[in-house]
Amino acid sequence: MKNATVGRFLLLAFLWGGSFTFIKVSLDGLTPGQLVLSRLVLGAAVLLAIVAFRRIGLPRSARVWGHVAAAALFGNVIPFLLLSYGEQTTGAGIAGVLIGATPLLTLTIAAAALPTERATRRKVLGLIIGFVGVVLLIGPWTDALGSLGGQLACLGAALSYACGFVYVRKYLSPLGLAPMAAAASQLLAATVLQAVVTPFLTWRTPEFTLEVTFSIVALGLFSTGLAYVLYFRLIGDVGATTASAVNYVVPVASVLIGVVALGESVTWNLLVGGLVVLAGVAYAENRLRQLRPKDPAPADPPARSAPETTADTPSGPPTATTPEPGAAEGAEPATGSRPGGTEGPR
Numbered sequence: 001m002k003n004a005t006v007g008r009f010l011l012l013a014f015l016w017g018g019s020f021t022f023i024k025v026s027l028d029g030l031t032p033g034q035l036v037l038s039r040l041v042l043g044a045a046v047l048l049a050i051v052a053f054r055r056i057g058l059p060r061s062a063r064v065w066g067h068v069a070a071a072a073l074f075g076n077v078i079p080f081l082l083l084s085y086g087e088q089t090t091g092a093g094i095a096g097v098l099i100g101a102t103p104l105l106t107l108t109i110a111a112a113a114l115p116t117e118r119a120t121r122r123k124v125l126g127l128i129i130g131f132v133g134v135v136l137l138i139g140p141w142t143d144a145l146g147s148l149g150g151q152l153a154c155l156g157a158a159l160s161y162a163c164g165f166v167y168v169r170k171y172l173s174p175l176g177l178a179p180m181a182a183a184a185s186q187l188l189a190a191t192v193l194q195a196v197v198t199p200f201l202t203w204r205t206p207e208f209t210l211e212v213t214f215s216i217v218a219l220g221l222f223s224t225g226l227a228y229v230l231y232f233r234l235i236g237d238v239g240a241t242t243a244s245a246v247n248y249v250v251p252v253a254s255v256l257i258g259v260v261a262l263g264e265s266v267t268w269n270l271l272v273g274g275l276v277v278l279a280g281v282a283y284a285e286n287r288l289r290q291l292r293p294k295d296p297a298p299a300d301p302p303a304r305s306a307p308e309t310t311a312d313t314p315s316g317p318p319t320a321t322t323p324e325p326g327a328a329e330g331a332e333p334a335t336g337s338r339p340g341g342t343e344g345p346r
Contacts, residue, residue: 005237012230013246017253019223020092020099021261022215023084029212032084033194033201035219040076040191042220047184047228056181058188067172068182069189075164076190077197079157086153090146091264096254097137097274098154103247103281104130105162113166126284133276139269179232187224248278 026035051058059065087095108127110117138151145151172182234243251274258264 002237005234008230008234008237009243009246010249012227012234013249013253014257015223015227015230016246016250017096018257019219019227020083020087020096020254021257022219022223023095024087024092024258024262025211025215026219027084027088029207029209030216031202031204032081032088033198033203034206035084035216036077036080037191037194037198038216039080039220039224040187040194042217043224043228044184044187044191046221046225047180047187050229051180051184054180056178056184058181058185059177064175064177065185065189067167067175068185069193071164071168071172072186072190072193073164074160074167075186077193079160079164080190080194082153082157082160086150086157088150090150090154091258092262093255093258093264093266094137094145094151094270095154096258097251097270097277098134098151099158099161099254100247100251100274101130101134101137101155101277101281102158102161102165103285104134104277105159106165107281107284109162109166110169114170122286123284126280126282128280129283130277130280133273133278133280136269136273136276139267139273145267145270179235183228183232187228248282251278 023035026038030038050056059068083095083099104127107117107123111119111123134155137145138148138155139145177185231243231246234246237243255264255266255270255274259266
């Protein structure tokens with residue numbers, strides 16, 4: 001990857017990893033429902049401004065909007081709420097690492113719901129390894145990382161994201177929406193859905209301290225709005241498969257930011273469990289093999305000396321040129337990437 005692309009990749013991991021800390025701080029002044037509505041309004045404003053500036057049309061069919069609303073429910077409203085409730089009693093770092101199990105859960109659901117996703121031995125073994133990692137992460141024998149209920153809420157958010165990914169792949173992706181149009185539509189639908197349910201959730205008068213205000217703005221504008229713009233730029237630069245690898249960096253970023261910004265502790269099972277989850281997902285998706293350096297192409301044998309009376313002849317058949325990064329990638333995210341326009345379980 002070029003230096004600029006690497007910079008975007010790391011910035012995206014930082015924005016998504018930092019979202020868990022922003023959620024934790026924002027909860028000091030807002031209820032979970034108020035927080036989710038705020039981040040969705042700000043994030044949708046960013047994407048709607050971009051599609052308006054670029055004159056990208058939004059869907060007009062009621063059937064398409066129905067699928068968009070379902071994707072928004074599973075990909076935004078439910079997981080955002082579960083994360084907000086979960087982080088009331090658990091840390092930002094553990095929330096980020098548990099969300100790192102999303103690709104693992106996606107593989108499981110996709111194998112059951114999508115005919116094209118076969119449960120190979122590699123995937124089954126990877127899922128088993130990942131499950132062991134999740135158990136280590138939750139650590140039912142200790143409460144050092146927060147309450148079990150809070151951890152299960154965060155894990156439930158990962159499960160909701162996984163359901164959303166499979167739904168998008170099965171019902172929304174075949175409709176051929178432009179990526180930015182899908183992103184803006186999904187956040188807009190999520191904002192409407194959250195506005196409907198917020199009055200029925202716990203409510204209190206918001207307390208806008210400097211830290212709370214900064215966290216809400218950063219969560220909405222950067223971790224929810226700008227992050228999706230960066231993600232789609234990465235897809236265009238290096239392809240969907242490589243761009244989705246940012247999911248492996250996000251848990252690391254969430255832990256580091258939680259330690260630095262909130263002074264959260266790092267326990268052995270957080271580190272070991274997180275590594276085991278990532279190893280299981282990487283093995284199931286065959287990422288480890290993809291990261292190995294390719295063997296260099298064998299050198300052409302020395303050309304034989306041709307008689308002076310004959311013309312030069314080619315030494316062999318022409319070789320195919322290597323495509324540019326992402327040229328062979330489809331626009332649809334690979335397993336473990338995020339659906340439609342909201343490729344970010346944050």
